Amino acid sequence: TARPREQWGTRAGFLLAAIGSAVGLGNIWRFPYIAYENGGGAFLLPYLVALLSAGIPLLIFEYTIGHKFRGSPPLAFRRMARAAEPIGWWQVAICFVISVYYAVIIAWAIRYVGFSVGQQWGDDPEKFFSNDFLHVAEQPGFAAPFVPGVLWPLIAVWVVTLVVLALGIRRGIEVASKIFIPLLVVLFLILVVRALFLPGAAEGLNAFFSPDWSSITDGKVWVAAYGQIFFSLSVGFGIMVTYASYLRRKADLGGSALVAGFANSSFEILAGIGVFATLGFMAHQTGVAVSEAATSGPGLAFVAFPTIISELSSGAAWFGILFFTCLVLAGLTSLISIVQVIVSAVQDRTGLARVPAVLIVGGLTAAVSIALFPTRNGLYLLDVADHFINQYGIVLAAFVAVIVVAWALRKLGVLREHTDTVSNLKVGRVWMVLLGVVTPVALVWMMVDSLRQEFGETYGGYTTEYVLIAGWGVAGVAIVLGVVMALLPWRDPGVPEDEDGV
Ligand code: PHE
Numbered sequence: 001t002a003r004p005r006e007q008w009g010t011r012a013g014f015l016l017a018a019i020g021s022a023v024g025l026g027n028i029w030r031f032p033y034i035a036y037e038n039g040g041g042a043f044l045l046p047y048l049v050a051l052l053s054a055g056i057p058l059l060i061f062e063y064t065i066g067h068k069f070r071g072s073p074p075l076a077f078r079r080m081a082r083a084a085e086p087i088g089w090w091q092v093a094i095c096f097v098i099s100v101y102y103a104v105i106i107a108w109a110i111r112y113v114g115f116s117v118g119q120q121w122g123d124d125p126e127k128f129f130s131n132d133f134l135h136v137a138e139q140p141g142f143a144a145p146f147v148p149g150v151l152w153p154l155i156a157v158w159v160v161t162l163v164v165l166a167l168g169i170r171r172g173i174e175v176a177s178k179i180f181i182p183l184l185v186v187l188f189l190i191l192v193v194r195a196l197f198l199p200g201a202a203e204g205l206n207a208f209f210s211p212d213w214s215s216i217t218d219g220k221v222w223v224a225a226y227g228q229i230f231f232s233l234s235v236g237f238g239i240m241v242t243y244a245s246y247l248r249r250k251a252d253l254g255g256s257a258l259v260a261g262f263a264n265s266s267f268e269i270l271a272g273i274g275v276f277a278t279l280g281f282m283a284h285q286t287g288v289a290v291s292e293a294a295t296s297g298p299g300l301a302f303v304a305f306p307t308i309i310s311e312l313s314s315g316a317a318w319f320g321i322l323f324f325t326c327l328v329l330a331g332l333t334s335l336i337s338i339v340q341v342i343v344s345a346v347q348d349r350t351g352l353a354r355v356p357a358v359l360i361v362g363g364l365t366a367a368v369s370i371a372l373f374p375t376r377n378g379l380y381l382l383d384v385a386d387h388f389i390n391q392y393g394i395v396l397a398a399f400v401a402v403i404v405v406a407w408a409l410r411k412l413g414v415l416r417e418h419t420d421t422v423s424n425l426k427v428g429r430v431w432m433v434l435l436g437v438v439t440p441v442a443l444v445w446m447m448v449d450s451l452r453q454e455f456g457e458t459y460g461g462y463t464t465e466y467v468l469i470a471g472w473g474v475a476g477v478a479i480v481l482g483v484v485m486a487l488l489p490w491r492d493p494g495v496p497e498d499e500d501g502v
């Protein structure tokens with residue numbers, strides 16, 4: 001009863017979906033600050049080295065696994081070697097954790113599109129965000145009352161996501177990417193150009209780009225560069241394995257990885273320009289130095305930006321609407337890609353058709369997300385889960401996948417042969433060295449670095465108990481879940497449909 005695997009309609013469709021997955025909140029609210037903190041203009045050098053030496057090689061790795069073995073991570077790894085299946089499920093578990101909290105940030109951004117009209121955050125955006133909007137509990141905890149103002153937009157986010165997934169690869173994800181990504185680029189360009197014309201923009205850009213060359217010799221800066229590249233390309237937990245499994249036989253894997261990698265980085269640098277031009281304007285208006293105003297994450301998007309928007313004498317509402325709409329678009333396309341991994345994994349291993357798989361698996365993911373995050377504890381849970389899954393889940397999963405495939409199973413040669421057969425861009429031996437040696441070294445180095453900090457002080461000033469459960473607990477459960485899922489008696493998927501070698 002094998003159904004033919006779904007396929008992308010066009011190469012552009014696949015590329016836009018892959019770019020849509022990579023371009024997310026991290027490009028807008030993470031990169032500008034990381035670059036600024038780690039040498040400004042000089043950061044671009046380690047960043048580019050990280051992109052070329054590990055980011056793009058890892059992208060090619062994932063594309064090739066998905067394309068050669070024609071499956072989402074559990075099936076693809078199983079077909080590579082039966083014993084490797086837990087790695088695939090582990091990646092699925094990571095996707096599950098990320099998607100349950102990532103969705104709620106999009107829900108916040110949706111509300112802020114509305115709040116931009118008339119600057120409803122008043123003159124204390126920080127208090128507005130945590131008290132009036134999120135009703136954050138005094139103490140971090142687990143069970144807490146719902147916050148209706150977050151609940152309904154979150155439900156809307158999940159409805160949109162599941163509808164897109166239910167429509168399928170070509171009619172759902174591809175169509176959504178073809179609309180959302182060009183729209184995002186246009187809106188974001190308008191926003192950046194507007195920001196460049198604000199008084200003080202030049203000072204902001206100076207602060208952002210002025211290079212601190214001494215940073216180049218600082219190990220921390222290199223860890224930050226590799227960290228940003230891994231996070232930003234969202235490599236290491238199977239999204240690209242999944243998307244590439246829907247490519248046609250003949251596909252330029254190497255070329256696509258280059259295009260997607262550079263498109264994502266271009267968007268990041270553009271965001272750096274926009275964000276720092278805006279921070280320069282803030283410095284100009286309020287006298288708060290750029291160095292003090294610069295932050296990342298929710299603090300940048302939901303506190304600093306509202307503060308700045310309120311300073312605009314004309315077009316404030318539009319500036320806010322544009323900015324938060326961009327966050328929504330960037331976030332949605334990423335969310336769609338992560339949830340597709342979970343749906344696709346279950347489809348591959350049970351033979352379930354797409355729509356029931358979306359309803360059951362997507363529905364379950366949505367239910368967990370809706371039960372946990374639009375509550376008065378949502379912000380705390382999100383903060384801790386995000387930190388741990390990024391620092392340990394993703395980095396460790398990427399490391400294990402590379403080591404197992406390259407060194408334990410010794411499959412890099414076979415993968416290279418596959419890529420070089422189907423791609424215009426040949427990756428050659430350089431790729432094997434970068435992936436088998438440079439990438440794992442960078443990953444271990446990042447892990448050691450964050451572990452050292454972790455044991456130095458408890459993350460974010462939370463109690464040890466909270467961090468143990470919400471942080472290490474979540475990262476650990478993802479691993480256990482991976483092993484358990486691989487042991488379940490799934491449908492035997494047999495050999496890949498493309499054993500003919502192409
Ligand atoms: N790569 C995305 C970004 O830069 C983040 C992301 C994380 C996307 C997890 C998908 C899954 O924002």
Ligand code: NA
Binds near residue numbers: 023
């Ligand atoms: Na990104």
